Amino acid sequence: MANDLSAYFLTNHERHLNELSEWLSIPSISSLSAHKKDTVKGAEWIVRELKRIGMEKVEVYPTQGHPVVYAERLHAKEKPTVLVYGHYDVQPVDPLHLWESDPFKPAIRDNKIYARGATDDKGQTFMHLKVVEALLKEHGELPVNIKFLIEGEEEIGSINLPEFVEKNQELLFTDVIVISDTGMQEKGQPALCYGLRGLAGLQIDVKGAKGDLHSGQFGGAVQNALHALVHLLDSFRNEDGVIQVERFYDKVKDLEDEEKKVHDSLQFSDKELKKELEVNDLAGEKGFSTLERMWVRPTLEINGMWGGYQGEGLKTVLPNEAHAKITCRLVPDQDPDEIIRLLTAHIEAHTPAGVTVAVTVYDKGAPYVAPYDHPAIQAAGRSYEKIYDVPVQYIRRGGTIPIVAEFDQILKKPVVLMGFGLPGENFHAPNEHFHLENFDYGLRVITDYLQELPKALEKSNDLTQKL
């Protein structure tokens, strides 16, 4: 492999980690307004870095929310263009006491880097910058044209990005979109993700009497907001884990036999998962395998719930307020707006007497399934196989990258989900980390892919035009 930059990456390993740690130290939590300035800092850091490595037209585009960062380098004449998408925002860190080290003081333990955003998604986005830097330093120029689009609202549903993409189709014109924000199934086993679930999220606020009441004085006579909420939330799923929201499954496509075979080939082990998560039983929709429940079936999960007295001991209060946050993961061809309408109708129909309920709509994102036989995707598979030296797996993921479906609809180009995360890396949870083994392999996979892509697309010019 003449064009392999392994030696370069090894030499620069420590510098890379120091730079990444700097970025990971910025608490750019997009959902919390108290961190508004930090998200700007997160954007500024990546802007400085993009300029430093040799990207051009590096610009910050303000939005209604957190800014979008764009950069390009278009000197590879008659070569394909690759749009790399990533995000500089991260999830909140609570419960903080469960972190073994400060989420914003990156720590390396056992060849893993621990920090909020280590794998989702600063760590994975950062690899693409390092590959560009390496190629420019070692080869003087890039083998393809590259555009970067790095946003700050992925964790809150990419609220403003679709409008930006819609308005800037020319700026973002590309042959392929590459995103590293997913993962593989197990260590040493590379995987290319060709499908993601969508998302529809909302908050439910229940209000009863004018204030909290004494549970002895009024208990039995007045609706308790917590009981009303519990009843409402329990009405969403039945004992078999089947979602009871009317027409919820109407648009869900049946799994094709071919994909079932792919699932079978993965030899997924329920036993292993139970062991990993330390549970006695798995749960979920009856009649579907665990992989199906995680990848190709829609879900409804309560993400948070609270009300009444939460302190030490008891307080004999009859609470007048109760709150819950729920999200649904969606699969083709469910439409997030329609699902929000169905959920709202269900809530209205199941609100007990004596309380009022308000619904606030949050994140939305459509599901996405890529044509995994597309040459740009197949080329990615070959790069994985070359570097990891094992056959690549084609998988779907249960998570959501809200902008993926929008890219598909607006830019009409294939999205290559070239992820390097691992299942136990605590995405969105305490002690998020990224295996440095995959950081090292990933740099080489991306390098190889950018070099091999022109050939792959040349051969299948027709197909590319069609998509």
Add this chain to the structure above:
Amino acid sequence: MANDLSAYFLTNHERHLNELSEWLSIPSISSLSAHKKDTVKGAEWIVRELKRIGMEKVEVYPTQGHPVVYAERLHAKEKPTVLVYGHYDVQPVDPLHLWESDPFKPAIRDNKIYARGATDDKGQTFMHLKVVEALLKEHGELPVNIKFLIEGEEEIGSINLPEFVEKNQELLFTDVIVISDTGMQEKGQPALCYGLRGLAGLQIDVKGAKGDLHSGQFGGAVQNALHALVHLLDSFRNEDGVIQVERFYDKVKDLEDEEKKVHDSLQFSDKELKKELEVNDLAGEKGFSTLERMWVRPTLEINGMWGGYQGEGLKTVLPNEAHAKITCRLVPDQDPDEIIRLLTAHIEAHTPAGVTVAVTVYDKGAPYVAPYDHPAIQAAGRSYEKIYDVPVQYIRRGGTIPIVAEFDQILKKPVVLMGFGLPGENFHAPNEHFHLENFDYGLRVITDYLQELPKALEKSNDLTQKL
């Protein structure tokens, strides 16, 4: 009314309120260990005050928890003995932001004193001390023998008091027990409470996977602790508000026709209650009137519930922990220990697969119904009528004073629930307050009662002996 001390009480009104404010300023919250020292301060304050007004043998008895304060003055030879019970501990104050003034900086607005404990129970207990002080100052001696028993654990189920009462039966020997810790139905309408509900409370802790999980990655495959809790909590009551815990109602006595007539005579208005609480509908067990649901039917209420993400916006987490606090109000002849066993069995039977549940037992208290035709109770009714100048109502209350049933069982003497609170005074809730009008009337009612009691008991000596 030669023995009326109205003039004295008027002269000393301001001093009384200043003294009460001092006591109310001590945050003696018994359920929170952070306030351990404050509960001791609450006890010390009342000890100093008991000594100052002329009580004797004033002593602090340590318990496993918060101390018990005892005092006596036994110079009324051949007169009955009255044991006054009260409590110096108070409920927690959250949600703090809903208080219009600091819960521990007593404020007088619109002839009401606002503070935690104003009505429950420092304000009401304090009246008895002021009556003793007044009688001693104005008459030189008390018309009856008086004992005070003031504890610091009423709000946490009087955990240690039964043992104290059991061990100190001689010290506490009395003819009648008087407690001012209840209320009347409406302003200007005195009421004597002859029945209280009991209490059984516990906390439920649900534990799922080893940690919080990503709701996209694992959603649909693993039991969400919040869903498990919601399912468990919703299983406690059916759509008609009937508690579904097996054998829960087995020991509940039917309401006697005579008492039904008393209820009817009270002309309770659902419409008024809805207006007062600002709700469109009342709720609760089908087939029972609102008064019945509040006074003579048992309940199961969720007092608090929490788990997962409770911050701004969404966090797409699949929480591995969920918690709830519940209490049941009990009626004769339900036994708190048995109810705890039934609840625990129900929880075990309804725990969904994939989670484990732990139960922590908190407060317990038996229900109590007094013989309201007892002369000590009838005498109290006459004192109310004399001072308020309207017929007294005989009512039951939905709340619990845990020690009342124990007094009944151990001391075998009637308990006179001579309350001066009002329904809207926010017992256990933000902006607790006490109407000073009832503070003023109350002092005179108690004064009259202590003077009239010897005659009343003399006449019905047989009956007293029998009880």
